Amino acid sequence: MRRALPRTMQTKVEDIRVLYFAGDRVEPYVQIIAVNEPKRRQSICSSEESEAEESDDRAYVEDLLPMLCDHSQLLEDHHLESLATHMPARTQGYPWQLAYSTADHGTSLKTLYRSMAGLDSPVLLVVKDMNNKVFGAFSTSPFRVSDYCYGTGETFLYTFSPDFKAYRWSGENSYFVSGHLESLQIGGGVGGFGLWLDADLYRGASYSCPTFCNQPLSTEEEFIVQDLEVWTIQNATCPPYTKGRK
Template identity: 70%
Template sequence: MGVAYSVGEVDHLYTFFVQWSPDIYSKDNKKDYLFTEEQQNRYLVVEKNKVAMINQILSSPVREIVTLKNSKRRLSLSSSDDSEADEPEYQEEDAVLVLSDNSQLLDDVHLQQLATQMPPRTQGYPWQLVYSTAIHGSSLKTLYRNMVDLDSPVLLVVKDMNKKVFGAFSSDSFRVSKYCYGTGETFLFSFSPDFQAYRWSGENSYFVSGSLESLQIGGGGGGFALWLDADLYHGASFSCPTFHNAPLSTEEDFIVQDLEVWTVQY
């Protein structure tokens, strides 16, 4: 006797297990390691003895999904130097976001506010500018081309014609893809008048999708949390189920004044 889970919960589970161990749970791997699939269009049936573990995973949205490799690295770092045991415990308010290049959009206050929201795996690493409209012009194709060899999180920052600054942290670099990609680490943010961060609601997994015509972040409710056209000139921002966010820009439809994309240098 199995227990059925909804398609939204299945998306959540799929995201978790692919990120946890892609060599086992990738689409191309036909072995059955966790559950037997009886895919009947809208739900998944799992073995009864796996229900407790599944429910634990689904009980709250995942803010950060750590791979087996990174989890072992963290364990090693935490126990490698006993002499640091007396060091003061890391505090979120002490987080610092360090940029290797000058930003036209982010000041020191912005960097401090964003640093408190970043996943632990990015802490302590510098950020490098990989795309800027001021340097590279306004082209989504150029943005994709500059990121083609990247395999690291990215920070997208937009300034609209009303001088409002906002954007998104993506767990994955931007690329053209037929399907949505990313993990629950992905979040939105906006500045002015106050800093706001919008994290994954767990309602769906429509994190990021990209085509040659547009870049979309969030969705599922008839509008994207952040949408940019092929010229990186016109944009739109709506509330959406993925993040339960308020519109990021001053107006739902906006014109881009400047745009930057940063990536972590591991």
């Protein structure tokens, strides 16, 4: 005798499978299995695998995070996480020290150059403008006054406005960094500088330039500097900043 399925099952007959079991020593019985159940289980397994992969990725990024020896007023964890994966491999695993900041040293490009004297290591420039936009540049050479451009193809521009974006060397020209007493220039060519700062580290500008094929780093091509920091990589160990990276 065929029995009608319960009303709750009639609405989605296509989602179920009815299996009939019988045997010499087994009482006959019927088992109802939802067809989409294996798919649901597979989805759960895939989700668990995805979460495990994401956890591994997070652990990998955390391993790349630089150890800050000093307090930063501009760099937070999410900034470091984004920057870490774009730093050259040779910089990973070394502590970062604050070489210059407008909060500690005042607003003077000459003072910035003096703080770089004697250094022979890459530096990270971090700028925060009056619109609270954070951006800057990674330079393979410390900033200094020079009659010619310096740096290598590992130099890049970056911005967090509105989301993180790194602009690497395009190969178009080699105008990486040019230091003068009246200004600091990063990237150049027809159209303007990728990042330009005046002698007082007060006014700045960012235009699209052939060196990095970048978009302006801030929401405005010309901006006013609120704060500025320069971090340098040191081979020597240093005690980490114990109050966090904020």
